[in-house]
Amino acid sequence: MQVKIAKVKQIIDQSNNIVFFGGAGMSTESGIPDFRSADGIYKQKYNYPPEQILSINFFKRHPDVFYDFLKEKVLTPILAAQPNQGHIKLAQMEKAGKLKAVITQNIDGLHQRAGSENVLQLHGSIKNNYCLKCGKNFSLDYFAKKEGTVYCDRCDGLIHPGAVLFGEPLDSMIMRKTKEYISQAEVLIVAGTSMIVQPAAALVNYYQGDKLILLNLTQVSNRRINYFLKGKAGELLSQLYTDT
Numbered sequence: 001m002q003v004k005i006a007k008v009k010q011i012i013d014q015s016n017n018i019v020f021f022g023g024a025g026m027s028t029e030s031g032i033p034d035f036r037s038a039d040g041i042y043k044q045k046y047n048y049p050p051e052q053i054l055s056i057n058f059f060k061r062h063p064d065v066f067y068d069f070l071k072e073k074v075l076t077p078i079l080a081a082q083p084n085q086g087h088i089k090l091a092q093m094e095k096a097g098k099l100k101a102v103i104t105q106n107i108d109g110l111h112q113r114a115g116s117e118n119v120l121q122l123h124g125s126i127k128n129n130y131c132l133k134c135g136k137n138f139s140l141d142y143f144a145k146k147e148g149t150v151y152c153d154r155c156d157g158l159i160h161p162g163a164v165l166f167g168e169p170l171d172s173m174i175m176r177k178t179k180e181y182i183s184q185a186e187v188l189i190v191a192g193t194s195m196i197v198q199p200a201a202a203l204v205n206y207y208q209g210d211k212l213i214l215l216n217l218t219q220v221s222n223r224r225i226n227y228f229l230k231g232k233a234g235e236l237l238s239q240l241y242t243d244t
């Protein structure tokens with residue numbers, strides 16, 4: 001249910017064991033479209049469903065179509081993006097010893113650029129691109145500057161973007177650490193996610209407390225939510241935490 005900001009601010013003020021779990025809605029205020037909102041990536045028209053394009057099978061079968069989509073719809077907005085006030089507030093909360101970890105489904109690296117240090121990237125990072133054949137790592141720059149499909153400059157293998165594609169497993173160590181942080185958290189702030197994609201969404205259910213706060217433009221169906229503030233995560237976080 002919708003609650004007053006003052007109540008949530010008091011919960012945040014009083015805790016030094018807060019964990020954050022976020023999604024694409026954390027980066028829309030930085031100009032990166034999310035996936036499932038009305039103007040999100042998945043609502044636009046393509047020859048194939050975007051969830052199919054962003055899958056490992058499609059990537060291997062149609063690398064050219066995959067790269068066109070990835071560069072236009074994912075990379076270009078990421079390269080132009082700056083961290084927003086939401087990312088900055090979370091980094092301040094970590095520095096103040098209040099926030100233990102940022103857990104994100106995003107691959108854009110904006111939390112780290114805002115100063116957050118303990119960031120668990122459930123769906124990988126667009127910085128960790130690698131050759132499928134020889135495993136060589138490639139930076140975002142190398143990757144972004146190349147026209148069309150990107151191949152390894154050592155063995156000509158296809159370069160896999162650092163993101164976890166549909167049909168690929170999440171990193172087991174990141175999953176284990178995420179479960180630990182969430183299960184031990186006193187306060188869990190969830191923001192900018194539709195909580196649809198598994199296994200990420202189910203991780204929220206490891207939370208054992210009674211202070212699960214959702215900051216989202218739309219309601220999400222998760223009965224574990226204790227406090228829901230409808231609005232933009234960046235704006236809400238700015239009101240909820242003032243760096244003393």
Ligand code: APR
Binds near residue numbers: 194
């Ligand atoms: N502030 C708060 N909430 C927002 C904002 C904002 N500024 N902008 C959008 N939202 C909300 C939307 O209302 C929606 O509920 O954020 C949510 C974004 O949901 P999705 O687009 O489904 O993004 P996400 O939950 O991160 O998707 C999970 O799906 O496509 C895969 O791998 C991809 O990591 C992604 C995963």
Ligand code: ZN
Binds near residue numbers: 132133134155156
């Ligand atoms: Zn190679």
